[in-house]
Amino acid sequence: MRALRLLTPGLCLLATVLGFTGCAGYQLGTGTAPKFTTLFVAPVTSEALVPQARVELTTRLREAFLRDGRVQLAASAESADAVLQVTIARYGRTLAVSQPTDTGLARRFDLNLQARASLLKRGSEEPYFADRVLEATRGVFTDDGLVPAESQIIPVLADSLANEAVHAVLDTW
Incomplete structure (x- = not known):
């Protein structure tokens, strides 16, 4: 029993030291630096x-x-190390919830905005990546009408x- 009492503080100290040394190399962020310093969107x-x-997404990207x-963002493609090109490929809506009193009348839609992105190296034919799919989906309620709901959700999707x-x-x- 006495040996256990003497050993316990030593084990606690050892566990504490090992715990702190395990976190010594941790750093915030992704751990990788970009392969370029300036980007033109x-x-x-x-x-x-x-x-x-198009305008909304361009603004939100920047x-x-x-x-x-x-x-850093560059003012032109010529002054950038890389160029990001994005194309909106598809926009769609799916009926998610119908009115309880009329199943033909929608209450909520899921709106989906899909784009393709390509990241090009300046002065090279080879891109960093090409046609990578980006996708966002959000639900909107149509209590005040579908058109106002869609126009309010476009900035959120972007x-x-x-x-x-x-x-x-x-x-x-």
Whole structure:
């Protein structure tokens, strides 16, 4: 019993020391530095009919990269180390919930915005990646009408896609 009493403080000290040394190499962030320092976000193009989504997504992309801060945004493709090109590929809505009194009348839709992103190296034919799919889905209630609900959710979908683009571009591929 006495040996156990003498051994317990030593074991606690050893566990504490080992616990702290295990965390000594930890650092915040992704642990990888981008392969470029400047990025040009090209104006978004669209293959889908989504009013104002191109401008909204372009703005949200630039804001997301500025917020992240790991790369600087360039004013032109010629002055950047890399160029991000994004194309809105598809926009769709799926009936999620119907009215309880009329199953033909929608109460909620799930809206889906899908885009393709390519990250190009400056002065090279080979891209970092090409046609990577980015996708955002959100639900909207149509109590005040579908058109107002859709126009209010487009910035939210664009923000979600922009955050996904930041991870695709700057985090480990």
